[in-house]
Amino acid sequence: MAFNATWHPGPEAVAGMQQIGSARELAALVIYLDPDSLAIMPPPDPSQWPRFVSLLRQLRDGADELADHLDRTGVPGKDGEVAE
Numbered sequence: 001m002a003f004n005a006t007w008h009p010g011p012e013a014v015a016g017m018q019q020i021g022s023a024r025e026l027a028a029l030v031i032y033l034d035p036d037s038l039a040i041m042p043p044p045d046p047s048q049w050p051r052f053v054s055l056l057r058q059l060r061d062g063a064d065e066l067a068d069h070l071d072r073t074g075v076p077g078k079d080g081e082v083a084e
Contacts, residue, residue: 010034029056 012034020026029040040059042052 007033007036007038029059 010033013032015029015031018028018030018039020028027042031038031040040056042049
C-alpha cells in the first residue's frame with residue numbers, strides 16, 4: 001500500500017528520536033509538525049534493521065542537503081526579493 005503526503009510544518013515543529021517503552025526496538029523518529037505528527041518506526045524484524053538504518057541516514061543526508069540549499073538560497077522578503 002503506497003502512502004504519499006505533503007505537510008507544511010507550523011512554527012512549533014520539532015523532530016527527534018523518541019524511546020517508546022523500555023525495549024530497544026520501541027524507538028522512533030518522531031516529527032511533530034505542529035499540529036500533525038509523524039512517527040517512523042523500525043521494522044519489527046531486527047534482521048531488517050540494517051536497511052532501515054540506511055534509510056534513516058538517507059533522511060539525515062537529504063535533510064542536511066535541503067537545509068544547505070535553503071541557507072544558500074536566502075529568505076524571500078515581503079516584496080519577494082531574496083535577502084542574503
